[in-house]
Amino acid sequence: MKELKIPLIKNGSVIDHITAGNAVKVLHILGIPKGTSSVVSVAMNVKSKMGKKDIVKVENRELDPLEVDKIALIAPRATINIIRDYKVAKKHKVELPREIIGLVKCSNPTCVSNAKEPVKSRFIVVCKDPPKIKCYYCEREPEDIAERII
Amino acid sequence: MSSFLIKMNFKCRDIISIRDFSKKEIDFIINFANKMIPYARGEKYEPILRGKVLSSLFFEPSTRTRLSFETAMNRLGGRVIGFADPSGTSQKKGESLADTIRMANAYSDAIVIRHHQEGAARLAAEFADVPVINAGDGAGHHPTQCLLDLFTIRAEKKGIKNKNIVLVGDLKYGRTVHSLAHALALYGAKLTFVSPVTLKMPIEVINDCRNLGVEPLQTASLDKAVKDADVLYVTRIQKERFPDPEEYNRVVGSYKINIELLNEAKKDIIVMHPLPRVTEIDPEVDKTHHAIYFKQAFNGVPIRMALLSLLMGGKL
Numbered sequence: 001m002k003e004l005k006i007p008l009i010k011n012g013s014v015i016d017h018i019t020a021g022n023a024v025k026v027l028h029i030l031g032i033p034k035g036t037s038s039v040v041s042v043a044m045n046v047k048s049k050m051g052k053k054d055i056v057k058v059e060n061r062e063l064d065p066l067e068v069d070k071i072a073l074i075a076p077r078a079t080i081n082i083i084r085d086y087k088v089a090k091k092h093k094v095e096l097p098r099e100i101i102g103l104v105k106c107s108n109p110t111c112v113s114n115a116k117e118p119v120k121s122r123f124i125v126v127c128k129d130p131p132k133i134k135c136y137y138c139e140r141e142p143e144d145i146a147e148r149i150i
Numbered sequence: 151m152s153s154f155l156i157k158m159n160f161k162c163r164d165i166i167s168i169r170d171f172s173k174k175e176i177d178f179i180i181n182f183a184n185k186m187i188p189y190a191r192g193e194k195y196e197p198i199l200r201g202k203v204l205s206s207l208f209f210e211p212s213t214r215t216r217l218s219f220e221t222a223m224n225r226l227g228g229r230v231i232g233f234a235d236p237s238g239t240s241q242k243k244g245e246s247l248a249d250t251i252r253m254a255n256a257y258s259d260a261i262v263i264r265h266h267q268e269g270a271a272r273l274a275a276e277f278a279d280v281p282v283i284n285a286g287d288g289a290g291h292h293p294t295q296c297l298l299d300l301f302t303i304r305a306e307k308k309g310i311k312n313k314n315i316v317l318v319g320d321l322k323y324g325r326t327v328h329s330l331a332h333a334l335a336l337y338g339a340k341l342t343f344v345s346p347v348t349l350k351m352p353i354e355v356i357n358d359c360r361n362l363g364v365e366p367l368q369t370a371s372l373d374k375a376v377k378d379a380d381v382l383y384v385t386r387i388q389k390e391r392f393p394d395p396e397e398y399n400r401v402v403g404s405y406k407i408n409i410e411l412l413n414e415a416k417k418d419i420i421v422m423h424p425l426p427r428v429t430e431i432d433p434e435v436d437k438t439h440h441a442i443y444f445k446q447a448f449n450g451v452p453i454r455m456a457l458l459s460l461l462m463g464g465k466l
Contacts, residue, residue, distance in 0.1 A: 110266070110267050110289070111267065111268050112247070112265075112268065112269040112270045113273075115247070119276070137268065137272050138287075138288075140268075
């Protein structure tokens with residue numbers, strides 16, 4: 001019998017197929033556990049058909065799929081399952097939105113978005129998988145997106 | 151000419167990057183600039199921008215760009231407010247660029263901005279309802295320079311397609327050459343990039359040219375590249391863009407355009423430079439028919455007159 005590393009949840013959300021090692025960053029992007037009292041379970045480096053992956057389970061909270069889409073920046077193949085009464089009620093494959101706002105710091109130190117101006121960082125998505133983004137202001141494409149997450 | 155203007159609507163449009171424009175739109179601006187030449191020379195006068203005010207916000211030094219914008223506005227009967235040095239403004243007190251733009255927006259009908267930070271013009275456009283023209287944003291874009299360069303090449307060489315155009319100098323930090331390479335590829339020019347290894351054209355620009363169907367040649371040898379060239383576009387090695395002064399000292403003076411070099415080139419080769427130049431072109435070249443750079447600088451006036459008219463709705 002397959003051993004479960006983290007238990008099934010009755011109600012809530014499961015983010016599966018996260019690129020191995022990125023679960024903590026995914027939580028950071030989603031602002032979890034800040035602002036939530038839900039039980040959050042994290043499994044890292046779980047064996048899967050396609051190598052290793054991370055899994056995040058958030059109990060008693062249904063994450064908004066559009067909100068979760070942002071995690072495609074670092075986990076482009078992740079899926080989100082909404083669980084109701086131990087069953088998968090909805091399944092959604094994350095997909096990067098057209099723009100990423102206020103989430104990534106521009107890698108160009110002389111970009112105006114890094115100055116003390118009343119604007120949030122803004123990136124245009126130029127490729128969804130592998131994720132490639134371009135600064136709306138200075139047009140630089142950061143190579144190390146995960147390192148640039150605010 | 152009013153029917154000519156009706157064909158395309160540029161009113162209230164921001165001019166941030168040459169990439170925001172199609173070839174058809176660039177042709178339209180260049181054709182309009184061509185009709186502006188007698189007005190730019192002062193041979194004809196039509197105050198089509200009378201009552202209009204241009205904000206000229208130069209946070210970085212400039213000679214040609216600032217003066218040619220002011221000339222363009224004056225020749226069309228408009229007025230200019232602004233500054234050539236931000237030290238006399240509230241920026242010195244810590245005011246944000248966004249707030250400075252809000253003020254210029256309230257006082258004028260269009261804004262020209264040069265700023266040391268990349269993306270500053272795009273940010274300005276977010277805070278202004280009036281059109282914003284980018285007059286250079288750090289190592290970013292300088293679209294009006296690009297337009298006047300295209301205007302000059304087309305006028306001097308009777309076209310751009312299939313012309314051998316050599317860009318030489320600082321191709322890494324030079325903002326003019328990035329925009330120009332894109333625009334020349336859009337027109338189907340044959341491109342050669344000559345630079346020291348440490349100042350090579352960024353891969354994004356090379357890929358951009360490839361996507362437009364042009365495979366640029368890259369070399370460090372100017373002597374070879376110049377032989378078949380129709381246009382030699384020279385840029386200054388910009389000390390102010392180097393994060394490391396040692397790197398600057400290693401490459402400054404890498405290329406020198408002189409009579410001996412041009413004797414090995416086609417008889418009708420033209421030499422262009424966005425200016426200011428320092429040592430990269432021998433002053434002896436100024437006296438030859440190859441030297442187009444001062445004429446090129448003048449062409450900034452009709453191009454900017456055309457743009458200001460289009461953006462503020464002035465009709466001849």
